[in-house]
Amino acid sequence: MFKHPLFTKLAALTAITVLLLFGLGLIEDVVRDRLRYRSITAQSVAESLAGPQTLMGPMIHSACVESWDEEVGKGDERRMVERRREFILTAMPEQLKLTTGAAMEERARGLHKVNTYNLKANVTAQWGSLASLLPQSSMKNSRMHCGAPIVMMAVGDARGIRTAQFTMGSQALALKPGTFHPTYSRGLHAVLPESVRGKADGLTATLDLELVGTERLAIVPLGGNTEVLMTSSWPHPSFAGRFLPSEREVKKTGFSAQWRLSSLATTAQADIANGKRICLGADEGSDYAHSGATPGDCADSFSVAFIDPVNPYSLSDRATKYGVLFIALTFVAVGLFELMKKLRVHPVQYLLVGSALCSFFLLLVSLSEHLPFGIWYAVAASACVLLLAYYASHMLGGLTRGVPLGAGIALLYGLLYVLLQLEQTALVVGAIALFLVLAAVMVLTRKVNWYGLSQGGTPPRPTMPPVQRPAAPRAEAA
Secondary structure: OOOOHHHHHHHHHHHHHHHHHHHHHHHHHHHHHHHHHHHHHHHHHHHHOOOOEEEEEEEEEEEEEEEEEEEEOOHHHOEEEEEEEEEEEEEOOOEEEEEEEEEEEEEEEOOEEEEEEEEEEEEEEEEOOOHHHOOOOOOOOOEEEEOOOEEEEEEOOHHHEEEEEEEEOOEEEOOEEOOOOOOOOOEEEEEOOHHHOOOOOOEEEEEEEEEEEEOEEEEOOOOOEEEEEEEEOOOOEEEEEOOOOOEEEEEOOEEEEEEEEEOOOOOHHHHHHOOOEEEOOOOOOOOEEOOOOOHHHEOOOEEEEEOOOOOHHHHHHHHHOOHHHHHHHHHHHHHHHHHHOOOOOOHHHHHHHHHHHHHHHHHHHHHOOOOOHHHHHHHHHHHHHHHHHHHHHHHOOOHHHHHHHHHHHHHHHHHHHHHHHOOOOHHHHHHHHHHHHHHHHHHHOOOOOHHHHHOOOOOOOOOOOOOOOOOOOOOOOO
């Protein structure tokens, strides 16, 4: 049985398929290398411009030292030793309102492009009583010394600060770099007069900040009530973190999102007071915790990533994953022609057809680096369709057979392009299309006698019984 030509050909096609899968794997490696180079480019831009940003604050803090004398030793060795306790007093705003607008700016290194943004933020913070800035002694007869109250605004990467103006009431505050905070050291601060310490009626501060960053922005809901309104011209935001927007609108021209949070729903104030980091998986040396940190180690925050869901490398990576399906469907189509039209197609011809299909994916990733993805997708698909239609016309014995095969492959390329553009419904569209293809194959082969094929030759056709012709009349003897 295994020496039958049908099984020999199936074995050859299996070997060819394995060889083509190996080629597809090499092409996928090329795509992954391009994706890795793009990540390196993003890191390079972040190192030269500014990395992912975070906004935390404003808040008021004051560094204090409590000292007291303690007697140690006995007898002649008895002496007085000064003990010290260092701590930080903080005052979180009761009302915090941020209005931000992000204008996108594209930066590039060679062929690779990275999304950066220019953020203009207006931040208004209102404090109630500032009694939390009054130090409390923990030891009897201790001496207390506190530094001046400092209002600070922390950012993820201080290199991104372009302009900043801090006002309290009608008075502009002199801003200085750094925050003098042991955990959130990057940002800006202003020194407040000592008279604000313990102030009962509170105060209000406004910050106008221009900040640039790369790909992602995070915000810590530090107020007792926090309201954030964010707008941008980028149409593909990715919302993440501990809280999603309470209202959002995403259009082709951009998006707007609004968060409204209460301190009853978030532990951000306690997290910052305890020095927890903001977990966004940024580079070492920033004020972010690494991605390996557990949720309990991280302060509450939410973020927006300005992603590009249809960048050429991610699209090429997704397209390559359909390569096996392309090869399988094309081989099925050629096999149907071979079966229905009683043709003989050599395994080498199958190999050449599969190689042409694989070359499409390599053309796609290489050409899309230079021009828009849609244009070069059409160029690569058209070239492969014309080549396969021309070759199939000779392989299958005529234009009437080669052109339909080319048209079917063109339909596959069109379907793939649609799937690549879809973000939410790609799976359901692909599943329906695959079901329709399977249904078409089953309908076309519904009358095929597969046992007859495996036994060699076509199934025997039913024969009619021989027609009994009347005998010729005998000549009568004269």
